[in-house]
Amino acid sequence: MKSFKALLGATAFVSASAAYGADLEVTHWWTSGGEAAAVAEFAKAFNEKTDHNWVDGAIAGSGGTARPIIISRILGGDPMGATQLNHGRQAEELIEAGLLLDLTDVAEAQGWRDIVFPSSLLDACTYEGRIYCAPVNIHSWQWMWLSHKAFEDAGQDVPSNWDEFVAAAPALSDAGKIPLAMGQQPWQSAGAFGVMSVAIAGLDAWRAVTVDKNAEVAAGPEYAKVFQAAADAREMAANSNVQDWNQATNLVITGQAGAQIMGDWAQGEFQVAGQTAGEDYTCLPGLGVNELLDTAGDAFYFPKQDNADVEAAQKELAALLLSPEVQVAFNLKKGSLPVRGDIDMSSANACMQKGLEILASGNVLPSGDMNLSPDTQGQIEDLMVEFWNDPSYSAADAQAAYADIIANAD
Amino acid sequence: MTLADNAAQSRANEHQTKRPSRLFKNMTAKVASIPMVLTALVVFVGCTAWTITYSFTNSRLLPRLEFVGWDQYDRLWSTRRWLISIENLAIFGICSLILSFVIGFTLAALLDRKIRGEAVFRTIFLYPFALSFIVTGLVWQWILNPDFGIQQVVRDWGWESFVFDPLNNADIVIFGILIAGIWQGSGFIMVIMLAGLRGIDEDIWKAARVDGIPTWKTYVLVIIPMMRPVFVTALVIITSGIIKVYDLVVAQTSGGPGIASEVPAKYVIEKMFQSQNLAQGFAASTMMLLSVLVVLIPWAYLEFGGKKRG
Numbered sequence: 001m002k003s004f005k006a007l008l009g010a011t012a013f014v015s016a017s018a019a020y021g022a023d024l025e026v027t028h029w030w031t032s033g034g035e036a037a038a039v040a041e042f043a044k045a046f047n048e049k050t051d052h053n054w055v056d057g058a059i060a061g062s063g064g065t066a067r068p069i070i071i072s073r074i075l076g077g078d079p080m081g082a083t084q085l086n087h088g089r090q091a092e093e094l095i096e097a098g099l100l101l102d103l104t105d106v107a108e109a110q111g112w113r114d115i116v117f118p119s120s121l122l123d124a125c126t127y128e129g130r131i132y133c134a135p136v137n138i139h140s141w142q143w144m145w146l147s148h149k150a151f152e153d154a155g156q157d158v159p160s161n162w163d164e165f166v167a168a169a170p171a172l173s174d175a176g177k178i179p180l181a182m183g184q185q186p187w188q189s190a191g192a193f194g195v196m197s198v199a200i201a202g203l204d205a206w207r208a209v210t211v212d213k214n215a216e217v218a219a220g221p222e223y224a225k226v227f228q229a230a231a232d233a234r235e236m237a238a239n240s241n242v243q244d245w246n247q248a249t250n251l252v253i254t255g256q257a258g259a260q261i262m263g264d265w266a267q268g269e270f271q272v273a274g275q276t277a278g279e280d281y282t283c284l285p286g287l288g289v290n291e292l293l294d295t296a297g298d299a300f301y302f303p304k305q306d307n308a309d310v311e312a313a314q315k316e317l318a319a320l321l322l323s324p325e326v327q328v329a330f331n332l333k334k335g336s337l338p339v340r341g342d343i344d345m346s347s348a349n350a351c352m353q354k355g356l357e358i359l360a361s362g363n364v365l366p367s368g369d370m371n372l373s374p375d376t377q378g379q380i381e382d383l384m385v386e387f388w389n390d391p392s393y394s395a396a397d398a399q400a401a402y403a404d405i406i407a408n409a410d
Numbered sequence: 411m412t413l414a415d416n417a418a419q420s421r422a423n424e425h426q427t428k429r430p431s432r433l434f435k436n437m438t439a440k441v442a443s444i445p446m447v448l449t450a451l452v453v454f455v456g457c458t459a460w461t462i463t464y465s466f467t468n469s470r471l472l473p474r475l476e477f478v479g480w481d482q483y484d485r486l487w488s489t490r491r492w493l494i495s496i497e498n499l500a501i502f503g504i505c506s507l508i509l510s511f512v513i514g515f516t517l518a519a520l521l522d523r524k525i526r527g528e529a530v531f532r533t534i535f536l537y538p539f540a541l542s543f544i545v546t547g548l549v550w551q552w553i554l555n556p557d558f559g560i561q562q563v564v565r566d567w568g569w570e571s572f573v574f575d576p577l578n579n580a581d582i583v584i585f586g587i588l589i590a591g592i593w594q595g596s597g598f599i600m601v602i603m604l605a606g607l608r609g610i611d612e613d614i615w616k617a618a619r620v621d622g623i624p625t626w627k628t629y630v631l632v633i634i635p636m637m638r639p640v641f642v643t644a645l646v647i648i649t650s651g652i653i654k655v656y657d658l659v660v661a662q663t664s665g666g667p668g669i670a671s672e673v674p675a676k677y678v679i680e681k682m683f684q685s686q687n688l689a690q691g692f693a694a695s696t697m698m699l700l701s702v703l704v705v706l707i708p709w710a711y712l713e714f715g716g717k718k719r720g
Contacts, residue, residue, distance in 0.1 A: 068683030071471070093471035093686070184666045241556065241578055243664070375470070378685030382491045382669055389668030390580055401490075 021051030022313040024081030026300075027073075029059050029066035030334075032246045034268020038334035042136075045326045052313040055081070062245075064187055074099055079303030081310060082317055087124040087133050087299035089373050094301075095127045101302040101311065106318045107131040115322070117341035118295055118364050125299060133299040134318040136327075137336035140293035140355070141195050141263040141367075144284040145270070149255030150177050161288030162199060162229075165259060169236050172258045179236035181248040181257035182388065186381035188245055189388040192261040193380075196233070197226045198294075198365065199287040210371050215407035219399060227395035227402075233261075234388050252281070261287070263296075267335025267351055276349070283351040285358055293358050296367030297339070376409040458699065465692035473688055482693035492694065495672045498584045502591070502673070503652040509592050510648050511641075514599030519629060521600070522607045532604070535597040543594065547661025550590035551577065554662075577663055580670035587655075587662055587671060594658075595651065599644050606640030607633065642713075653702060674698050 024046075030039045036058070043054040057080060059066035067090065070083050074094060085091055094100050107113070107122075116122045116135060125133040144165070151158045151168065154175035159165040169179040182188060198206045201222040208217040217223065240257065242248050249269045251257035260266065270281055277283060285291050300321055302314040320326055327338040332348060337355050345356060358364075372380070383405065387398045468478045486492050517535055521528050538546065553559045556575035564572040576586030610633055618628040634641075656675040659665060665672045674694060682691030 064684055068679070071686075072683060075472075090686070097472055185664065243666075373470075373686070375681075375685045375687040375690070378680065378687070382489075385666070386490070386668040386670075389666060389670070 021053060022081075022307070022310045023053045023055050024310065024313050024317060025055040025057045026082045026084075026317075027057035027059055027066070027070050027080045028084035028298075029061065029063050030084070031058050031060050032269065033272040034333065034335060035265065037272070038268065038330050041329040041333055042321065042326065045320055045323075045329070046317055049320060050313070050316050052316065062185060062187065064185070074303045079305060081305070081314060082300050082302050084298050085133070085301050086296060087121070087135060088296070088367065088371075091132065091301055092127070094303075095132050099304055100132050101304050101314055102130050102132060103134060103302065103315070103318050104131045106134075106315050110319050110322060112322065115340045115342060117339070118359070118362075120295055120364070120366055121297060121299075121339055133301045134321045135297055135299045135339045136321050137331055137334060138293075138295050138297045138339060138359070139263050139265060139336050140285075140296065141191050142198060142286045142293050143195075143264050143266070143351075144259055144261050144287050145249065145252050145266055146259045146282045146284065147252045147255045147257065148280055148282065150175075150252070150258045153177065153255065154258075158282050159284075159288070161284065162196075164288075166229075166232060166236075169258070173236075177255075178239045178251060178257040179259070180233055180240065181242070181251040181260040182233075182237040182240045183245045183248040184241075184243050184385070184389065185245070186385035188248075188262070189384040190377070190381040191263065192233070192388075193226070193230055193384050195261050195287065196229055197223065198292060199289040200226045200229050203290065203292060203365070206365075209406055211366065213406050213409045215403045218406040219403035223399060223402070224395070227399045230387065230398075231395040234391065237388070238391070264335055264337070264351070264355060267349075268333065271333075271335060271349075277351045283354065285354055291358055292363045292365055293355060294365040294367040295359075297336070373410055376405060379405045461692050462696050465689055465696050467689050469688040469692075471686040471688065478689075482689050483697075485690065486693050486697065491669050491672055492674070492677055494669055495674045495677050498671060499652070499655070499673055501584050502588055502655065503649075505585075505588050506591050506595070506652055507645075507648055509588075510596050510599045511644070513592065513596040514644070515603050515634075517596070517600040518603035518607055521604055532601070535600050537597065538594045539598040541594065543657040544661045546590050546594045547658045550586070550593070551662045554586050554589075578667060580667045583663060583667065583671040587658055590662060591655070591658055595648065599648065602640060602644050602647075603637070606637040609640075610636060649705065653698060 026042075028039060030036060039056075039058075043056060046052060046054040059069055063086065067085065070080070070085065071094070073080060074083075079099070091100065103125075112122055112131070113119070121135040121138065122131065125131050125135060144162070146158055146165070148158055150172060154168070154171045154177060156168045156171050157164075159168055165179075172179040182192065197209070201209075205217050205220070205222040208214040209223070240248060240251065242251065245262055245266070246269055248257070248260050249262060249266045250273075252260045253270060253273045253275060264283075267277075267283070270277070275281055285293060300318065302318060305311055305314070322339065324340070324343045327340060328343055328345065328347075331338045331345075335352065337352065337359060338345060341360070345352065348356065380402070383398065383401050387393050464473050464475075465482055466477050466479065467474060468476050468481070521531060525531070541549075554575070554577045556562065556573075556578055561572060561574045564574070576582045576589070614632060614636075615628070618632060623632075654675055655673055656679070659671055659673050659676060663671045665676060675698070678691045678694045678698070680691075681687050681694060
């Protein structure tokens with residue numbers, strides 16, 4: 001009898017400790033003001049709604065700095081509980097090697113297939129029919145942010161598309177402003193070029209190059225126009241001596257620069273600075289030319305762990321990330337679009353509403369991350385950062401080098 | 411003392427009677443060096459061979475054995491970024507080698523003149539070496555920043571057209587990095603040189619003075635040749651520092667503007683982890699190893715091969 005009681009006690013103790021929950025280290029590279037505020041929403045929801053504990057593992061620097069750290073930790077046998085990555089081809093080989101947790105059961109229980117919109121987001125998480133990541137937001141690169149103050153100071157109307165902006169640029173320079181703010185990190189140069197290529201070369205040419213890797217189109221006249229435009233933009237950005245994207249955004253916020261081509265994550269910075277869309281700044285999707293948005297985004301991957309408790313916590317977190325309230329709270333702070341089309345985003349500001357409309361009308365592109373391998377993207381980044389920073393690098397030479405990379409892309 | 415000698419003597423006698431093979435001579439010393447021998451074989455030689463082998467494959471994020479011949483090397487040597495990296499390393503290497511030696515030796519020679527407050531100066535000169543390359547890089551990034559560094563200060567003094575922005579000018583950016591490297595490293599070289607100078611016998615100075623040889627001539631013709639081992643030590647330390655220069659560049663420019671200040675080590679690490687192309691990174695690191703060997707083998711031949719003949 002006594003031993004039976006002891007046994008009962010022991011069972012109770014074991015089950016209690018199982019319910020007590022696990023510490024889950026979550027790594028991500030959301031460190032700028034707006035981003036940090038957004039990720040805090042995840043942590044809050046996870047700590048309050050589950051028994052588990054969010055251990056924040058923010059890695060300073062951009063994705064370029066953080067990704068190698070994250071991947072070498074997973075490969076090196078020191079996996080974190082969960083980690084941010086851009087979904088697409090970055091994690092392909094980690095999945096092949098069986099290092100990531102299969103989330104298919106969570107996805108089926110939560111009906112992700114039905115709620116995730118556009119469905120390409122979930123496709124990017126899927127590998128051979130199994131789902132390995134939880135998409136949390138949609139980020140699109142195709143935005144230009146314009147400072148009302150800068151254009152007022154220069155005595156110009158705020159442009160409504162790229163051509164008007166180019167026309168207004170000399171007046172901005174005369175007024176002592178930097179027409180185009182650009183951070184000097186490679187991913188920013190490559191990203192801005194990507195935006196210009198969709199807007200200027202048009203969707204068909206872009207698709208031929210990025211999706212089908214057609215080097216002839218990359219060397220053709222449509223892309224020649226893009227490179228010419230990029231060369232013009234290079235002159236406009238000549239005096240922009242900042243490194244980080246948020247420093248460049250800050251130039252626009254303070255009116256020292258006219259505009260910045262940057263993804264919608266820049267929105268969070270305007271919000272933190274207390275600015276209002278339409279009054280203090282304007283956003284132009286697709287540079288005001290081709291209103292298309294790509295559907296890149298962030299997703300959480302869950303490296304495999306030996307501990308069953310941790311695995312349960314990982315799955316709970318995965319389900320939580322896509323729950324309606326968390327999606328709204330997170331995306332409002334982040335300035336990104338939610339991954340599900342069935343939630344109420346009426347409290348979003350004017351820019352986000354524009355984005356939601358474009359998304360709802362189906363004008364979406366697959367993102368570069370989903371089409372090009374990190375290796376090809378690295379080569380493009382090297383080319384672009386050199387091109388943007390070296391005025392003697394001619395548009396024609398750059399185009400030839402670009403076509404070469406596309407021809408060898410895998 | 412005598413006891414120990416006796417013991418050694420008797421052991422030697424024993425050995426002589428048994429005639430042991432050469433292999434078992436100095437057994438304890440050999441056993442003790444096994445871990446280091448293994449480390450050298452497995453870690454250095456083994457990993458080097460592994461890296462070189464995989465540089466001929468098409469490994470991406472994970473190593474895999476699908477050989478593609480010289481493809482990775484073809485691509486490497488037709489990549490502009492790699493060529494620029496090599497050029498930068500050459501400029502940085504030659505300049506920092508010469509400048510570290512000249513500055514380090516000059517400072518050491520000046521301190522060696524028995525000046526007052528030597529300890530204070532020595533501490534000041536050595537201080538930068540206590541900082542990591544990352545901190546050094548950040549500090550110099552601020553100092554050389556055209557908006558709030560030296561350029562702005564001089565402009566505030568009234569010289570409005572003054573331009574000094576090495577980190578933002580692609581043509582001279584590598585010299586901006588060189589300044590920080592020299593600032594950080596020359597103090598350490600100075601200390602090594604100073605130790606060498608202190609090792610010179612006082613009598614040599616007296617003899618030189620008696621013969622009426624001017625001080626500078628004594629340094630150049632007598633002291634420097636005597637300090638050959640010290641110079642070799644300093645050379646090895648500086649060169650290895652040059653080849654692996656990475657953090658300084660990351661902290662100061664992250665390779666910019668454009669790709670004007672890229673270095674080979676940065677190429678290796680970014681190809682391996684950022685671009686997820688291990689084989690390309692391995693090919694680049696093999697080339698780095700090769701360049702070290704090209705310098706090292708002739709030197710080792712001269713240094714060790716020469717002595718045997720002499």
